[in-house]
Amino acid sequence: MSAQPPDTVLRAEKLSKTYRMGEVSVHALRDVDLTLHRGELLVLLGASGSGKSTLLNILGGLDTASSGRLFYGDQELTGASDHALTNYRRLHIGFVFQFYNLVSSLTARENVALVTDIASNPMPPAEALALVGLSDRLHHFPSQLSGGEQQRVAIARAIAKRPDVLLCDEPTGALDAATGKRVLAVLDQVNQETGTTTAIITHNAAIGGMGDTIIRMSSGEITERISNRARGNVEQIEW
């Protein structure tokens, strides 16, 4: 095992992923190296099919790489069992998806509680919802919330367990510009206030401005890395 700099949260070494679709092999990921630092906000840009979601899924323990290695801190996740990966997600990772995937039979607070019930050191659900500005929506069911509000509940649900890494796959994909900005502002704020390492996938290049690091992907490879010394204000994003 290689030594890790103290502020490294996730480290990927030469990750590759090959799908077999019938007779054809699809290289979704080719030899990707990536390091996520503590408190960093990473924006992954790329067209659809560029491999960014595959990378995020592997980082989050939803999928496994065909080759290459993945480390969470000092712990190697390569070849981990389903049980180990479930525990990894349960304790360390928060997910936000394009479709909010809330449980429709539970209220906002209960959707958050669903996660805090099984986490080791969670924040109270109400606090997580306050962080995303939904203190007045605690007892609303998903059907009573707008799309932006639903996505903010999803973010609250993801951060309530105080994850080490927050992974967001097109979090604004299903939202209009104004609502999308509001959601991004929440992610930015959570990252700054809680210091949660955050990775956001998007095909909207303008969003890149809010990240500490911007990575562009194409055909399963990282084509560009930009360190952003001065993170832009979410309000100034041109949608």
Place this chain on the structure above:
Amino acid sequence: MVAALHQKLRRELWQLKGQMLSIALVVATGIMTVITMRGGYESLVSAQQDYYQQTRFADVWVAVRRAPESLLPQLSRVPGIALADSRISRMATLDLPDIDAPAIARFVSLPVQGRPLLNDIVIQRGRYPDHAAIDEVLINEKFAVARQLRPGDNIRAIINGRARELNIVGTAISPEHVYAMPPGALMPDDQRYGILWMGKTALEAAWDMDGAFNEAFFKLTPDADVLEVVSTLNGLLDPFGNQGAYPRRDQPSHLILQGELDQNRVMGTAIPAIFLSIAVFLLHLVLGRLITTQRGEIAVLKAFGYRNSEIGTHYLMFALAAVAAGIAIGGLGGVALGQAYIGLYQQYFDIPELHYQISWPLILSAALISLLGAASGAMSAVLKAARLPPAEAMRPEAPATYRAGPLERTGLGDRLPASARMVLRNIERKPWQTLLSSTGVAFSVAILVIGFFMFDGIRYLMTLQFQEIQREDVAITFYEPQSDGIMHELWRLPGVTRAEPLRSAPARLVHSHLQRDISITGLAPDSQLRRLIASSGLDQPLPPEGLVVSRLLAERLGIAVGDVLDVRMLEGQRHRGRVVVGGIVDDFMGINAYMNLTALDTLSGQQQLISGALLSVSSDQRTILYRTLKQAPMVAGVASPDDSLQSFEQEMAQGIFVSVGFLVGFASVIAVGVIYNGARIALSERGRELASLRVMGFHRREVALLLLGEQALITLIAIPLGWLLGYTLAWAVVQGMQTDLFRLPYVVNYDTWWYSAAIVVIAAAGSAVAVRRRLDRFDLISVLKTRE
């Protein structure tokens, strides 16, 4: 339909094979019960009718002590009588060297010329006896099989005190002895009871019955009033020791066969109706939900320009495929099972040409009902989906509307974990669907309750009859009533520790316009070997005077305790008297009237006559006692409740495995049909939700618990519901199976409750395991990233 849609249908049927198969099996069960039970009933009825017609089965019987042949023409002139015939019929002892207990036979005369006008026999093996021969005899087929007797063999009988060596020339069956029970017995005993047919000349000589008969029977004209004929015959025959004329419906063999057929008609209609309704209900439920999950696809097809009718046909095909498979499985299984079912009857009843007949109208109507049920279930769901504008149907469905249910508003819900709330709210959101699913599972619990209850009831009845009521070790029946002085001799027989007299006296009970011919049983006032048990379970004391009667007899005669009956004895001097009803007992076998022996003597004007005795015997001496009794010329029969119980237990043990096997199979098919399909559909409806939980770090087990918790709750609700349903249906079975010979006690053992619940829980758990495996193979990413 379009080729591509065909392709879609084929592929998806294959994908959904588990669900399709479980639906098909439910349909198959419904079809199978129809074809087996209703088809079996129809086969039995048609065989019975053919048999009765072929043998010219009589409409009215009468037994007398002795009447001259010259009376017969007079009887045949009674208005309503079309044909009259007579014969000699008497009991005699058989000398069977290999069994210790006495064996008896009913000897029945065959006419001097030709065949009997009425109540003919059907030769099975060998030939008809020579009219001139005095030692040629036909024996009934069941007795021949049980005793391994063949034409050409000899058999020894003690006829009227004289030993006779008889030559068996053949075997025969008769509609009068389809079910051959020795007199006074509750079950056939083919080892020790036979029917022997002999030429009339030989029997006339044996019993001094020259030019006389003791049985006559009649065919009536189509417009005859049976009760009027019976009454006229009674009047004409009373001077000749009339024991009471009776119509066909009281003829012992017909009574049992008809009772069996009636039960068959009730069960053969009720059970298939229950199964078919469950099948139709499940088809409706399952197909409806299945198609609802295809909402998006229906929208896409509509967007492409498919017409509602084309889409409707496409989804209807799912239903039809499942039902067609069910009809095929059920049809083949039903015919095979029907043959086995009829085979069972062939074992117990001697009916020629009894074969399972495939009834195509029956199969077609059962199939049609299933098809209609499936079509209605499928169509309502398709119509609902097709009504949506395509664009709307293609958008992800808005989050379903939920609210806190009544349970939570009580504040109780605050303490529940979020996962339990999900289960509860899902159920509270669709209470009807939950209730319907629970009802479906409840039916499988109910089917098990009814099935096991039948065994409970019969076992209870047998134990009550042979251990509580009949406490004797041996019951003896005499050919002719004996003076009670014989009791001293009985006390002296080897091993006898107690002997009680018993008298069975034929009598006509009359209450206003209602009347009934039965045998009054006279018991010793201090009888310990025969107890009467009241409905409370306590002993019903025998009053010094007055009758204690079966509840059914009281109902038939419209009498209550304290009422006074006109009693006319049908033997001896045929005394008449008025007797008060002193008690009513809820017994389950036969229709009985009990009386103090002394009071019966007074009533009949015949002092100290007994027709049998009850004995307590030390068990090590029983064989010696039997051998002694076998030599006693006046002893017609010896019966032991222990033996009856034992042979009954044996028969029951054989049948129980098969019946329980079918019950468990049928109930499981229904439970699996509801639970497995419910869970599979819930999985497709809520896949995203469950995948989200997995992504959040819920383990498979935790997610499975959420999905299956709902099914567990449905099963949990179903169990008490099924118990209630089963208990109610069991009561209907008790009512439906109530006959003069036999009533089923309404008794359900604890085991029945637990077994019925356990079997359904196991079936539900099996379904859960199957769905759990599917859940484990869930592709998290694809579920989350694709829209519904």
